Amino acid sequence: MAVCIAVIAKENYPLYIRSIPAEQELKFHYTVHTSLDVVDEKVSAMGKALVDQRELYLGLLYPTEDYKVSLLSRLGIPCVKSMFPNQLHRYGYVTNSKVKFVMVVDSSNTALRDNEIRSMFRKLHNSYTDVMCNPFYNPGDRIHSRAFDNMVTSMMVQVC
């Protein structure tokens, strides 16, 4: 279950953060922020731009505390999966324009498959593109689009 979905701009400030349950919002913000470092590291480690679709998906980020975060490189570098008995996984995704999506997922009940995460990111990316297409949206603004909200809600509920 996606407990938190965040869209981070290129300059690493958030465009959209949404998390459930609400009281843990601050914790999720912190988590997302720390995972940005991992994302940056991953991006630079990968070399040039992560432009190809499959490289956009960064996979599980590294482990910290409660969160099982491990990096799964698309290029075949062996992934470090932590054995933390924790529930929350963080997944990262970078777009062409260096906009990052970070998703925190609670997989205590269902172990979400990689493909499902990918499809979720794809949906996110598509919705984000639609938001971009709106001429009234200035890049860098917070995302207020209702369609985007609905899509995120469906993801957070469905994955539940």
Place this chain on the structure above:
Amino acid sequence: MEPGAAAAVGTAGAVGAAASAGAPAAAAAAAAGASAAAVSASYCPLPLPLSDGEQQCYSELFARCCCAPATSSSFFSSSSSSSSSSSSSSSSSSSSSSSSSSAGHPQPAAELGRGASLPGPAATAGANQVGDLFRASQLPAETLHQITELCGAKRVGYFGLTQFYVALKLIAAAQSGLPVQVESIKCELPLPQFMALKNDEIRYSNPTELHGMKCQIPYVTMEKNSFKRVDDGEKQQEKMSPIMSPVSSPPSSPSSYQRVPLTYGYGKLRSGMDQMHAAPYETRQHTLQQEGSTSGSHGPKPTRRQTSLIQSLSVEREPQESNSNYPDDPWRITEEQREYYINQFKSLQPDLSSFISGSLAKNFFTKSKLTIPELSYIWELSDVDCDGALTLPEFCAAFHLIVARKNGYPLPESLPQTLQPDYLQTAFLKPKWDCALFDSYSESMPVNQQPRDLNRIESSIKEKTDLTAPAQDVNIDDKQALKISSVDEAMPKDLSVDTAAKPGLLPPPPALPPRPLMSQTEQVSEIELHPQLTRTPSQTEESGSPVKKDLPHTQPPSKPIRRKFRPENQVMENQEPSSVSGTSSVPTVPTVKPHASIQKQSSKQKKAIQTAIRKNKEANAVLARLNSELQQQLKEVHQERIALENQLEQLRPVTVL
């Protein structure tokens, strides 16, 4: 016939008078009315003493409430007949003379009502219609609630004949000042009044008038900003009728008017331009009469309106007649609105089948003074394919939403069905034929571009068996051979889309000759082809050809075309055949002879072709961008691969050890 008509529409004694009318229709209507009265009298198991006049009026009302949710086609006919009947009846009331022709009209309208009205005791009136009718009685909301409760509708859950009659009687009682109780209806009461009428007699048999009166209410309530959201549900035939009684004053309780059809708001928007009040309504009646009879000829009015509309994109609102033939649906675009939107679109983008870019639309819509978040939301709703540009249907939907918002309607959660682009697209095609839009197309499009596209159109048409282009074969034979082969490859992909689009386009108005019919569909297929054919080669070709004048302007289904942009693979494939076709064809279209209609069609055709070209250009730009991005990605992937292979080689000797 006249007296019969007036009486039939009017109050007591109608039956006898109508029976004396000469026309068979009138006689039939009268007979129906008489039988209806008799039947309803026998049906009515009420303890109500209803006089003959009351019976008839009540049954008419009930019939209207029952049969109001008719299909749009029947609406059209009934509204056109009723609109002319309304004009005739109102004129007959105001001045005791009415033309014999118009006098004939009330009969069919009444007949329509009565014919369908013998629903018997088992029929139920639509709740919406009944609600609107009750509100038209100008009673406060609490009274209406009381009445509904008393008459038993709440108990049984629907408005049957008995409940309806009781309710009407109670309304009459309330209007006479009696307390709303069951006992009040026992006595003899005047007929209930629904909205102030010109005379004291009830005129609710005239739906347009009834609604016309309602027009006044929304105007007042709008100013007080007490609107609530109007649902999409079918409402009673509420048309913007100019036939408002001068007597009608703003209702005492505007708050009781809870649902205002959006069309009223639009009517106001439209009327805002003309700044017309009740006085000119008389003149409107005549125009309404005309328009009622000719469904498509909106030419004079819209142009008049359009100029003033353009001046005031915002608000001066007044109720105004509309030629709307639709059931009242706030999210449905009426003919006049559509005309206006189309003209606005043209002011931004003369090619009606092309897009308005996002920035252009943003500047335009920002003028409406709505907030940016709201505009953003409206864009989100209306840009269905999310490509950052608006086609004509999308633009109309967006404009409609903006006008709705300015009128105080909350924005819907999702795009209403009547504002969907495909719905609007099919709706556009038919009226487009008759519109006076033809005249606006006389601005010369680069004529050269047409034949090129026409060639492609025609070749594509050949693929489609459902089209027969006998007239055009003469012109296109020489070019077909070259095109067909190359186009064939592109065609199969389009066929499915085209055939889907075709049905919407195929029924052209019978007035037009078969040639334009063909060309309309050809145009469609042409447009659909364009995105798949490379534009740049085609455009160079187009510059040299003579004009072909017989294609009329149509509204090509831009939706399917634009969607094709997304599957780039499809586009890539098509670029091959398109380049072939582009280079190989040499248009040698013989110029068409001057026909007045043909010339118009050709100018429209030019417009269409230009639109297609523009669309193609845009698609081209998108594709080029995409291409460059993909190239870049490819390069990077290559580099990474090389790096990885190096690493692998370095690692290999280690493992060997």
